[in-house]
Amino acid sequence: MTYFTKTYRYLLLIFCLFLGAGSTFAQQEQADDLTAESVAEGDPAATAAADATPIPDAATAAVSPGEGDADLGAALWKANICGSCHAASMKDNMTGPALGGVQERWAGEPREHLYEWIQNSQKLIGSGKSARAIAVWNEWKPTVMSSYTNLSNDDVEHLLAYINAVYTGTYGPKGITVGPAVAENQESADNTWLFVILGGALVLLSLILARVTSNLQYMVETAEGTTPGTRRTLAQILTSRGMIAFVIFVVVVLGGYTTVNHxxxxxRQQDYQPEQPIKFSHEVHAGIHKIECQYCHDGARRSKHSVIPAVNTCMNCHRAINYGSQYGTAEITKIFAAIGWDPTEGAYIENYDQMTNEQAEKIYSKWIADKYISEGGDIDEVENVVEEQWEGIYAALTNEYTSDERVPGPIEWTRIHNLPDHAYFNHAQHVTVGKLKCQNCHGPVEEMEVVYQYSPLSMGWCINCHRETQVQFEDNDYYNSYQRYHEELKEGARDGVTVEDIGGLNCQRCHY
Structure with a gap:
C-alpha cells in the first residue's frame, strides 16, 4: 500500500472519528458542566448523580407530586410495556383497570402508598396499611400486577404525568391517516436502477481515484529524485490488496442483507398454489353457483378454525349432482369412492370401510363406464377412460408417504394457509364479531379456479389491518361495553373506532 493511499484512508477514518467523538465530547462536556453547577448549589440529587452512572439530566432532580414530565413518562410506559395490561386510552378497562384519574382515587392516602403500589403492589397489600390497595385487590384478584422495583419515586411521578396527560387529552398519539395518504404510502417507487447507476458511478470514480493516486505517487518520487516505481496498470489496481478487501467487504454486506431478507x-407462502387431490373449482362453486363460503367452511362463524368440509358436506349436493360440468365423472367419483356412495344404486355401500381396493374398483369402474356411454362417449374408448379415471382415484385417495394404500377413507387435502404455532387467530372473532368478509384475508376466492394464498399473513400485514380497519359498532352487542366510544360516535366526536383503539395492537392478543 502506497504512502498516499495510506494517508488518504487514515485521514478519512480520523475525520469520521473526529465528527462522532466531537459530538459526544461536546454533549458530555455540557452535561458535566450542568452537573457540576448543580453540585455546587447543593442539590442532593445532583450530588448523588455525580458519583453514580450518568443519567439524563431531567431525572436527576427530585420531582414534586404532580410535577412529572409526560415525555419521560411516555418513555417509561413503553420501556416497561405497561400497555400490555392497561389500555392506551387510559379510559377503558383491559387486563388491568383504566388508569385515568388514578391520582384522584389515591388522594385519600399518603403519596408514598401510590409509589409503593406501582413498585410492588403485593408487598403493600400484605402490609395492611393501605385500604385503597386492599380494595383494588379485592376488585381485580386474582390478577396480580407486575412489580416494578426498578422505578424510583421520580419515575412514578413521570408515569403519572403521562397517564394524566393522555387521559385529559393534552398528550397522545397522532391520529390514523386515512384516505389518499394511505394509498400514496402503499405505492412505493422502485429505485433499483437508480442504485445500480449510483453504484456503477462510485466504482468508476474509485478506479479513477486509484489511477490518479498512482500517477501522483510517480510524480512525487520523480520530483524528489528517487527512482520512481513502475506505474500500476488497471489490472494491478483491480487485483491490489485494497481492492480485494473492498470486494470481500461488499460480498459480506450483500450476503448478510440477502440472508436477513430470506x-x-x-x-411465508404468499401465492402458494398447490395441486389438490380433487380438482375442486371455487370459481364454479362460489362464483357461478353462489354457494356461501360458510356453507362449506361452517366453523368460521363459530370456532377458531374455519375447518375443511367433510365429505358429508359435499354429498349434500352431489348425491343429486353426479356428473361434473368440466370433468364429467373423473373428479366427482373421487368423492363417492372416499365415502362409499354407490351412484348407480343411489345409496351408501354397507361395510364399505372393510372393502378392498379391488372390490371398490369394480363398483366405480362399472359406474364410470355406464355413465360414459350414457353421455354419448365412444364405446371403443370405454376401457381407456375407466382405467385412466381409476388411476386418478387411486392416486388422489392414497398416500405413499404415509403408507396409506386404501381408497376408502378421508380425502387428504393440501393445506394452503398456515400461521406460525405461536400466533393465535380466531375465525369466529373476525367473521361473527368483526363482521369481516372472507375475501378480506383470502382474496377473491370466487374467481379462483385453483385456490392460492392471496395475502402475506405476516405480522406487519395483520398490524396494519388492525390500525386501519374500523370496527362495526352499530347493532353489534359485542361492543356494548365500550360506552364512551358509542357516545363519541353519536356526538360526532369521532368518525369511527379502529381495532387499535380497542387494544388490537397489544401483544397478548395474538401471543400469550
Whole structure:
C-alpha cells in the first residue's frame, strides 16, 4: 500500500472519528458542566448523580407530586410495556383497570402508598396499611400486577404525568391517516436502477481515484529524485490488496442483507398454489353457483378454525349432482369412492370401510363406464377412460408417504394457509364479531379456479389491518361495553373506532 493511499484512508477514518467523538465530547462536556453547577448549589440529587452512572439530566432532580414530565413518562410506559395490561386510552378497562384519574382515587392516602403500589403492589397489600390497595385487590384478584422495583419515586411521578396527560387529552398519539395518504404510502417507487447507476458511478470514480493516486505517487518520487516505481496498470489496481478487501467487504454486506431478507420471508407462502387431490373449482362453486363460503367452511362463524368440509358436506349436493360440468365423472367419483356412495344404486355401500381396493374398483369402474356411454362417449374408448379415471382415484385417495394404500377413507387435502404455532387467530372473532368478509384475508376466492394464498399473513400485514380497519359498532352487542366510544360516535366526536383503539395492537392478543 502506497504512502498516499495510506494517508488518504487514515485521514478519512480520523475525520469520521473526529465528527462522532466531537459530538459526544461536546454533549458530555455540557452535561458535566450542568452537573457540576448543580453540585455546587447543593442539590442532593445532583450530588448523588455525580458519583453514580450518568443519567439524563431531567431525572436527576427530585420531582414534586404532580410535577412529572409526560415525555419521560411516555418513555417509561413503553420501556416497561405497561400497555400490555392497561389500555392506551387510559379510559377503558383491559387486563388491568383504566388508569385515568388514578391520582384522584389515591388522594385519600399518603403519596408514598401510590409509589409503593406501582413498585410492588403485593408487598403493600400484605402490609395492611393501605385500604385503597386492599380494595383494588379485592376488585381485580386474582390478577396480580407486575412489580416494578426498578422505578424510583421520580419515575412514578413521570408515569403519572403521562397517564394524566393522555387521559385529559393534552398528550397522545397522532391520529390514523386515512384516505389518499394511505394509498400514496402503499405505492412505493422502485429505485433499483437508480442504485445500480449510483453504484456503477462510485466504482468508476474509485478506479479513477486509484489511477490518479498512482500517477501522483510517480510524480512525487520523480520530483524528489528517487527512482520512481513502475506505474500500476488497471489490472494491478483491480487485483491490489485494497481492492480485494473492498470486494470481500461488499460480498459480506450483500450476503448478510440477502440472508436477513430470506430469513424474514421464512415460512411465508404468499401465492402458494398447490395441486389438490380433487380438482375442486371455487370459481364454479362460489362464483357461478353462489354457494356461501360458510356453507362449506361452517366453523368460521363459530370456532377458531374455519375447518375443511367433510365429505358429508359435499354429498349434500352431489348425491343429486353426479356428473361434473368440466370433468364429467373423473373428479366427482373421487368423492363417492372416499365415502362409499354407490351412484348407480343411489345409496351408501354397507361395510364399505372393510372393502378392498379391488372390490371398490369394480363398483366405480362399472359406474364410470355406464355413465360414459350414457353421455354419448365412444364405446371403443370405454376401457381407456375407466382405467385412466381409476388411476386418478387411486392416486388422489392414497398416500405413499404415509403408507396409506386404501381408497376408502378421508380425502387428504393440501393445506394452503398456515400461521406460525405461536400466533393465535380466531375465525369466529373476525367473521361473527368483526363482521369481516372472507375475501378480506383470502382474496377473491370466487374467481379462483385453483385456490392460492392471496395475502402475506405476516405480522406487519395483520398490524396494519388492525390500525386501519374500523370496527362495526352499530347493532353489534359485542361492543356494548365500550360506552364512551358509542357516545363519541353519536356526538360526532369521532368518525369511527379502529381495532387499535380497542387494544388490537397489544401483544397478548395474538401471543400469550
Amino acid at each position: 430469513a424474514i420471508d421464512l415460512g
